Amino acid sequence: MVCLEDLPNEIIYRIFDNLDIYSIVLFTYTCTRYFQCRHRYNQYRIDFQSILKSNFDLVCRVINPSHIISLKLSDDDNKTPGQIQTFLKSDIINRLTRLKCLQLLQINENHLENLLKHFQKSSITSLHIEYRQYFGMLSSSAFDLLHRILSLKTLKKLNLDMRAYETVSLQWPQTLSIEHLTLVHLSIKQFIQIFSQPNQFQSIRLRQFSMKDYDVHSVKVLYCKELKSFEIEESELLFDKIQCLLSFMSKLLHLKFEGFTSKFDKIFENNQLEEFIRTNLSDLKTFEFFIRFLPVEFKLTTCLITSLIEQFKRSFWMMKLHCSTICDFIQDTNELHFYSIPSPCHCFKYVNLSTLTSISTQSEFNYLSERFNSVYQLDLNLKDLPVISTQTKNISQDQRLFPNLRNLKLTITDHCSLSCFEYLFQTIYLEKLDELSLIISSRSYQLDLLLKQFLIFLNDLPTVTTLEIFNRWYGISSFIPLKYFCSIFPKTIRHFNVDIANMNEIPIFIEQLSYLSSLKFKFSFDKFIFIQNILDWFTKKKINSTYICDMHYLAVWISKPMQKINVHKRIKLNH
Numbered sequence: 001m002v003c004l005e006d007l008p009n010e011i012i013y014r015i016f017d018n019l020d021i022y023s024i025v026l027f028t029y030t031c032t033r034y035f036q037c038r039h040r041y042n043q044y045r046i047d048f049q050s051i052l053k054s055n056f057d058l059v060c061r062v063i064n065p066s067h068i069i070s071l072k073l074s075d076d077d078n079k080t081p082g083q084i085q086t087f088l089k090s091d092i093i094n095r096l097t098r099l100k101c102l103q104l105l106q107i108n109e110n111h112l113e114n115l116l117k118h119f120q121k122s123s124i125t126s127l128h129i130e131y132r133q134y135f136g137m138l139s140s141s142a143f144d145l146l147h148r149i150l151s152l153k154t155l156k157k158l159n160l161d162m163r164a165y166e167t168v169s170l171q172w173p174q175t176l177s178i179e180h181l182t183l184v185h186l187s188i189k190q191f192i193q194i195f196s197q198p199n200q201f202q203s204i205r206l207r208q209f210s211m212k213d214y215d216v217h218s219v220k221v222l223y224c225k226e227l228k229s230f231e232i233e234e235s236e237l238l239f240d241k242i243q244c245l246l247s248f249m250s251k252l253l254h255l256k257f258e259g260f261t262s263k264f265d266k267i268f269e270n271n272q273l274e275e276f277i278r279t280n281l282s283d284l285k286t287f288e289f290f291i292r293f294l295p296v297e298f299k300l301t302t303c304l305i306t307s308l309i310e311q312f313k314r315s316f317w318m319m320k321l322h323c324s325t326i327c328d329f330i331q332d333t334n335e336l337h338f339y340s341i342p343s344p345c346h347c348f349k350y351v352n353l354s355t356l357t358s359i360s361t362q363s364e365f366n367y368l369s370e371r372f373n374s375v376y377q378l379d380l381n382l383k384d385l386p387v388i389s390t391q392t393k394n395i396s397q398d399q400r401l402f403p404n405l406r407n408l409k410l411t412i413t414d415h416c417s418l419s420c421f422e423y424l425f426q427t428i429y430l431e432k433l434d435e436l437s438l439i440i441s442s443r444s445y446q447l448d449l450l451l452k453q454f455l456i457f458l459n460d461l462p463t464v465t466t467l468e469i470f471n472r473w474y475g476i477s478s479f480i481p482l483k484y485f486c487s488i489f490p491k492t493i494r495h496f497n498v499d500i501a502n503m504n505e506i507p508i509f510i511e512q513l514s515y516l517s518s519l520k521f522k523f524s525f526d527k528f529i530f531i532q533n534i535l536d537w538f539t540k541k542k543i544n545s546t547y548i549c550d551m552h553y554l555a556v557w558i559s560k561p562m563q564k565i566n567v568h569k570r571i572k573l574n575h
Contacts, residue, residue: 005031012037021046022055025062038062042098045070048087049105050079050465052494052517053545053559060087065095074105075132075548077520078466079495081555082546084111093118103128103159109135113142120148128159130184134550143170153177160184176200182207188241189214195222195248203229203254211238222248231256237291239265246280253285258344260292268308274316287321290345293336300336305329305359308338313361326370329357341365346376348402350384377407378428383415385423400429409437414444421457430461437468448479452488459490468497475501486512498522503530506554507537520555528552 012034016024021044028038044067048056075084084107087093093115102124104115112129127149138146149155151173159182172194182205191206192214201224209232224230227249232242237259246252267273277284293300305327317323328337332355339345341362348371360370405428417423424430438454440447458464469476476485478501486509496513497520500506506521513519528551538545544559 005033009037009040013041013043016041017043017045021059021063022051025059039064042067042069044068045101047072048080048083049074049076050495053080053557056080056083056086057544057559060090060092065092066097068096069098070101071096071099072103072105073107075108075111076106077548077553077555078468078497079518079557081518081520081548081557083557084115086546088114100124101126103130105130106132108132109138109142113139113145116142116145116149120145122149122152123154124149124152125154126157127155130159130161147171147173150176150178156180158182172197179203181205184208186210187214188212188216191245192216192219192222195224198223201227203227203231205229205231205233206235207233209235211236211241216241216244219244224248225250227252229254231258233258235259237261239263239267243267243276246276250280251283252281253283254288255281255284255286256288256344258288258290260294262294262296264293264295264298264304268311271311271314274311274314278316284321287323288340288344290337290339290343293338295334300329300334302329302357305336305357309359309361318361324361326358326360326365328371329359331355331357341370343371343374346374347379348372348375348377349379350381372402373404375402376404377409378402378405379409379411380428381411381413382420382424383413383417385420385427386417401427403429403432405429405433407435407437408433409439411439412442412447412450414442416442416444416450418446418449418453420450421453424457425460431463433461433464435466435468436461436464437470440469440471440474451476451480451485455485455488455490458493459488461490462492464490465493466495466497467493469499470497471499475499475505477501477505482508483512489513491515494518496520503527503534506534510543510556510558515560516558517560518555518557520553522553525551 016037019027024038024041024044028034042064044063046059046063046068048059049072051059073084073087074080075082084104088111096118099119099122102119104112105128107115107129108131112131147170150158155177157180158178161184174197176199179200179202181201181203184207186206186209188209188211191209195201204227222245224245225248228251230246230249230252231254233256235258237257238261242257246255267276277287309325309327312318312323312325317325324341326337326339326341326343330336330351332351341360362370408428408430410424436458442450444450458467471478476482476498482505489512494515494517496509496516496518498509499522500509501523503523509519509521510516531549531554534554535547535549538547538556545556547554547556549555
């Protein structure tokens, strides 16, 4: 049987292709030959999005920047605040000579300009820019740099998360080589401007796309004919304008809508959508959608919903597009969710199933599996858990709801039961959970008991690495002794976001929870005057860290001492 040490270097390199960067570094310390492989390997794809700071520092020291072909940097307040500034201060940025793919997440305007300077003459093929929530105006020089990069002949893929006022100022080059484009916070006017000139776009994704305040029916020419894929996500869906845009996309193969509307457009009556697609999008192969109808001027009825479903039972949808659909009618809120299966919307806010009427084009369907299996993010009020538990009391442990859940947001109110976390374990599948948020909207006399129950519950979730406790600046110490809280806080958590009532709580959290990689402290605006005292404390304690602070928060990324690695010590490998 062949063992790992017998494999040729070419196979070792292919193994490296499928490992994260820190695993590669640790692996290559096990023997001299692997160590040499690491120095020769030149296809590094480095993702710093949620890395520990000590690991980040190590990777920056030992990896040759000219061997990096893909790089992701992030200034996420909850995980890696201050990372981009730290990276800019290093010499690495000047030596990224072979970089092809660059992703910049949660970046501010100054850092963006400093980074773009290094890539205006590069051969980069993919660029992703996602701004911070509070992003200032770009300077004219930064716009010029961005324009030059968009003009690169090598650039094929662009993801631009631009605030509306930013995209207005951006002048798109006359000649573009971009084939795959994702734009966020784009207006329909800007869309018309971009597509009014020849391009090579093959796929377009628009998120938070604003279609108001522009008459698209007057548009005579849009260069969209070569588009193969068109997607709109997280947007208000104005179907009269969408129809106008789609009429220029005759070669479309893939179409996706995800958003909301307050109107029940005529296109959903009398098979008009089918007729539109037959006439204008005859090559269409796949159609995904999740549409939230939120009418304010009329009441939805079961009769209307049934007629909608009946239209989608026709062979055009079932046989040609292989599109099965579900209608969820939530009577309490006069709300209708209409979507294809599997659902393209991966977020779910729980509603009482007793107020829900669900109809499908499938003759037999299991709502719990068809809808819940595609949910990655769940918003749940803990007061609803006894109801959920009753409605699903016959399911086994292997049939618990939301089997692919990654992100869970829980809300505590005055009506929550002390058994709510027990119900949660019984009802929701939590083995894949990575991020957990607890929103405290209660001043109940038993809140301290609920918080203790929550910490016990949390200790039974070893996969959770990110935790947020939101309490609108009251602070955990208002309900539970801080040292007790820290004593039973799970050691598996790496990133912690919490409201505090007193700035003196910051050193306590940092010293008591020394294993955390990042902490974000939120406080009331009047506490900001004390922030310098905290930063001076960091300096006095010689804490290796970076930070981002604002008027109401301090986010810190802390490096932990690394264990000494014996370069010559081998790890025993199983055959």
